[in-house]
Amino acid sequence: MSSAQLEQHHLDLQQLQQVFEPPAAIQTRAHVPSIEAYRDMYRLSVSDPNKFWRQIASEFYWHSKPDGAEEAPILDYNFDLSKGGIYVRWFKGWRTNICYNALDRHVLAGRGDRVAFYWEGNDPEDRTSITYAELLQQVCRFANVLKSNGVKKGDRVAIYMPMVLELVVAMLACARIGAVHSIVFGGFSAGSLADRIINAKCHILITCDGNWRGTKLLSLKSIADKAMSICIEEGNPVVTCLVVSHVKRPRFGSDEADGDSHSSKPGIRPAKDCPVEMLAGRDVWWHEAMAKEDISDDCQPEWLDAEDPLFMLYTSGSTGKPKGVLHTVGGYMVYSATTFKFSFDYHLEDIYWCTADIGWITGHSYVVYGPMANCATSVMFEGLPTWPDAGRCWDVVDKYKVTTFYTAPTAIRTLMKSSDAFVERSSRASLRIIASVGEPINPEAWLWYHRVVGRSQCSVVDTFWQTETGGHVITPLPGATPTKPGSACFPFFGVQPVLLNPETGDVIEGPGEGYLVFAGPWPGIMRTVFGDHPRYEQTYFSKFNGYYTTGDGAQRDKDGYLWVTGRIDDMINVSGHLLSTAQIESALVEHPKVAEAAVVGRHHDVKGESAYAFVTLKDGATFDDSLVRQLLVIVRERIGAFAAPDTIQEAPALPKTRSGKIMRRILREIAAKSENYGDVSTLADPGVIETLVALRTRQV
Numbered sequence: 181m182s183s184a185q186l187e188q189h190h191l192d193l194q195q196l197q198q199v200f201e202p203p204a205a206i207q208t209r210a211h212v213p214s215i216e217a218y219r220d221m222y223r224l225s226v227s228d229p230n231k232f233w234r235q236i237a238s239e240f241y242w243h244s245k246p247d248g249a250e251e252a253p254i255l256d257y258n259f260d261l262s263k264g265g266i267y268v269r270w271f272k273g274w275r276t277n278i279c280y281n282a283l284d285r286h287v288l289a290g291r292g293d294r295v296a297f298y299w300e301g302n303d304p305e306d307r308t309s310i311t312y313a314e315l316l317q318q319v320c321r322f323a324n325v326l327k328s329n330g331v332k333k334g335d336r337v338a339i340y341m342p343m344v345l346e347l348v349v350a351m352l353a354c355a356r357i358g359a360v361h362s363i364v365f366g367g368f369s370a371g372s373l374a375d376r377i378i379n380a381k382c383h384i385l386i387t388c389d390g391n392w393r394g395t396k397l398l399s400l401k402s403i404a405d406k407a408m409s410i411c412i413e414e415g416n417p418v419v420t421c422l423v424v425s426h427v428k429r430p431r432f433g434s435d436e437a438d439g440d441s442h443s444s445k446p447g448i449r450p451a452k453d454c455p456v457e458m459l460a461g462r463d464v465w466w467h468e469a470m471a472k473e474d475i476s477d478d479c480q481p482e483w484l485d486a487e488d489p490l491f492m493l494y495t496s497g498s499t500g501k502p503k504g505v506l507h508t509v510g511g512y513m514v515y516s517a518t519t520f521k522f523s524f525d526y527h528l529e530d531i532y533w534c535t536a537d538i539g540w541i542t543g544h545s546y547v548v549y550g551p552m553a554n555c556a557t558s559v560m561f562e563g564l565p566t567w568p569d570a571g572r573c574w575d576v577v578d579k580y581k582v583t584t585f586y587t588a589p590t591a592i593r594t595l596m597k598s599s600d601a602f603v604e605r606s607s608r609a610s611l612r613i614i615a616s617v618g619e620p621i622n623p624e625a626w627l628w629y630h631r632v633v634g635r636s637q638c639s640v641v642d643t644f645w646q647t648e649t650g651g652h653v654i655t656p657l658p659g660a661t662p663t664k665p666g667s668a669c670f671p672f673f674g675v676q677p678v679l680l681n682p683e684t685g686d687v688i689e690g691p692g693e694g695y696l697v698f699a700g701p702w703p704g705i706m707r708t709v710f711g712d713h714p715r716y717e718q719t720y721f722s723k724f725n726g727y728y729t730t731g732d733g734a735q736r737d738k739d740g741y742l743w744v745t746g747r748i749d750d751m752i753n754v755s756g757h758l759l760s761t762a763q764i765e766s767a768l769v770e771h772p773k774v775a776e777a778a779v780v781g782r783h784h785d786v787k788g789e790s791a792y793a794f795v796t797l798k799d800g801a802t803f804d805d806s807l808v809r810q811l812l813v814i815v816r817e818r819i820g821a822f823a824a825p826d827t828i829q830e831a832p833a834l835p836k837t838r839s840g841k842i843m844r845r846i847l848r849e850i851a852a853k854s855e856n857y858g859d860v861s862t863l864a865d866p867g868v869i870e871t872l873v874a875l876r877t878r879q880v
């Protein structure tokens with residue numbers, strides 16, 4: 181470190197203890213302009229949720245309400261298993277449509293010409309934009325394409341697409357006709373895609389020829405083809421597959437950069453073909469389906485019950501089998517929109533950019549539904565933050581004058597490793613709010629984000645939430661909350677966090693550390709696990725009766741700030757992707773030479789955590805480079821490249837208790853190269869530790 185860096189480092193460490201007041205410029209225009217105002221609103225939201233959320237719901241369009249709705253409670257729920265099954269209902273009987281609220285409502289209010297998305301391609305010269313009115317027309321047409329293919333209310337539609345505008349069109353078209361979209365992130369393998377299509381019993385798949393990620397061209401359609409073959413073998417065939425031509429495409433929207441050519445910029449977008457095989461009778465090009473003469477631009481929205489399903493999204497389960505988290509129309513609409521408005525202190529003049537892929541919940545709630553319900557203008561980005569170089573994000577911020585930027589700690593840490601010159605070559609003068617999501621943000625990364633990216637003038641908003649929560653549940657509000665680096669601060673309106681003693685289950689009042697749970701529901705909480713309600717009750721409500729269990733631990737400091745410390749179950753968080761260790765283990769044991777496998781998380785400076793695998797081989801098998809390569813291929817094929825362990829080490833035996841339970845705590849210590857094994861008296865064979873430590877140095 182240079183002396184200047186050293187000085188900065190000391191300064192940063194001092195700042196760790198510091199509280200950052202909301203910047204005055206943000207406070208003066210804020211929806212919630214002080215911590216007192218936050219406290220008043222929060223108090224009402226938990227003491228009288230009916231009053232609080234009824235008021236907020238009145239800002240949306242409801243097609244009809246049952247007789248007596250103005251007096252009847254809007255919330256009905258049970259979190260107590262001793263009293264019967266778990267259920268949550270908000271606005272039951274109220275009819276609406278989220279697509280109507282995200283599009284028609286704005287167009288009818290004269291805002292049709294507002295840009296909904298500035299689409300920025302992987303190639304810095306490739307861009308387009310689309311207004312609310314244009315999107316409405318595309319969505320109606322595509323909704324009619326879905327209908328003409330037999331899709332009806334309640335049907336599940338699988339979507340496997342990159343970050344292209346057609347993905348937004350597909351989601352909203354499903355929502356418009358009451359079909360339930362199930363989006364599978366484009367980084368998942370054919371096997372994972374097939375599992376999800378089969379579990380959700382989808383018979384229609386929407387995909388894309390391929391897409392660029394930096395210099396890599398990914399052929400999504402060929403992965404989808406493999407998945408569809410598996411679906412046939414498993415008796416759940418995909419009947420119609422709609423394919424967007426993106427790599428070589430006719431595109432809608434208004435191209436601002438130039439007309440039609442992608443290949444005219446040699447060196448930026450390599451002229452490479454993306455061969456696609458179309459199966460007659462099943463595969464249909466999106467643009468051909470949309471161009472048909474009998475497809476109309478008119479499509480009346482289906483008026484759905486607030487408790488009808490809107491979408492499902494799979495998340496890792498600790499048993500290894502992914503869970504289809506189900507969200508419903510009304511509560512999710514109100515909650516994603518309201519958290520967007522307050523957590524990012526959104527105003528119509530803002531330009532907002534969330535870098536998350538729509539294939540994850542952050543993309544659902546904060547690229548599509550939350551922003552669009554607020555008629556926001558957003559940037560949507562196909563590429564990578566590090567391509568063509570580490571300055572890409574900040575160039576894009578300047579290009580579109582982004583005011584509100586939302587990304588993940590793993591991206592912040594990656595960019596932080598490059599020279600600050602990449603940041604400083606941009607002005608970032610438009611930025612006001614910089615936010616983070618997906619994993620705990622370490623104070624060093626928080627401070628760099630604040631000081632370098634935000635020029636010490638922005639509010640940093642660390643939002644804690646989950647696929648299951650639908651929207652932010654713990655977060656500072658930019659104009660109200662004095663922040664502490666690394667803390668997600670206080671609960672959002674209507675959310676009641678509680679810390680429980682892990683052993684006794686007793687409530688921890690005041691400062692302390694324990695399991696993070698929530699008492700009572702907020703509108704955006706998931707309603708069930710698709711097709712498996714007992715699993716919903718078991719996973720989230722059986723550990724501590726009366727509470728929703730997050731699976732995370734948290735600390736509360738003397739000022740009441742909450743610090744989420746990470747997962748306390750067998751889940752690891754790699755670059756903000758939640759992975760089940762059991763799922764990686766079951767992929768590893770598919771190899772004929774592997775008898776047993778145990779995967780743990782290990783600290784990683786950039787990714788937060790990385791997967792570290794211990795494998796026990798069958799008698800006679802040898803552990804070598806080629807085996808490791810084969811194991812990595814299996815994990816990539818079964819789950820996806822992002823799940824591949826960073827380290828695979830041989831384990832002649834695993835540390836087990838006498839009853840045969842693997843002591844993962846010890847494996848975590850070995851992986852971390854710490855000698856802190858704690859109590860090992862319950863180990864059946866304490867010699868195992870020494871063997872594993874010796875083999876650690878011999879990893880191939």
Ligand code: WTA
Nearest residue numbers: 617618619620642643644645646647744758
């Ligand atoms: C972790 C992502 C600390 C946490 C929206 C949670 C966080 C899991 C934060 C959910 C944060 C997310 N601070 N940890 N601000 N945000 N997490 O379902 O462990 O992909 O349980 O939803 O990410 O991941 P999921």
